Amino acid sequence: MAIDISFIGDKDDYTYEDGEGVEYRYVINDNGTLAIFEKEEGGHLAGNAEPVAVYGPAAWFSVRGNARSKKDTPPARIRSF
Incomplete structure (x- = not known):
């Protein structure tokens, strides 16, 4: 799913x-x-x-799409003895 950002003061996402x-x-x-x-x-x-991008709190109004979750984290590595 794409990420759509609504910016404060902009009509287009x-x-x-x-x-x-x-x-x-x-x-x-x-x-x-x-x-x-x-x-x-x-x-x-x-x-x-x-x-790849960071927007300040005064720049954006809302966001839709996939938030980063635990599913995006690589599995833990197990070291052998």
Whole structure:
């Protein structure tokens, strides 16, 4: 699912479109910023992944699409003895 962002003062939404092996996820941070992440289709997002875009709390009004979830985190690695 694509991510649609409504910006304050804009009539048109901005869309991050999934396709060509890329999926987008968003996170709303505690400080109100909106971070957009890009991942390979079927892949995972590392915990330290850098966002492709960050919008300040005064810039955006609403967001629709897939939020980043535990399903996007790679499985834990088990070390052998």
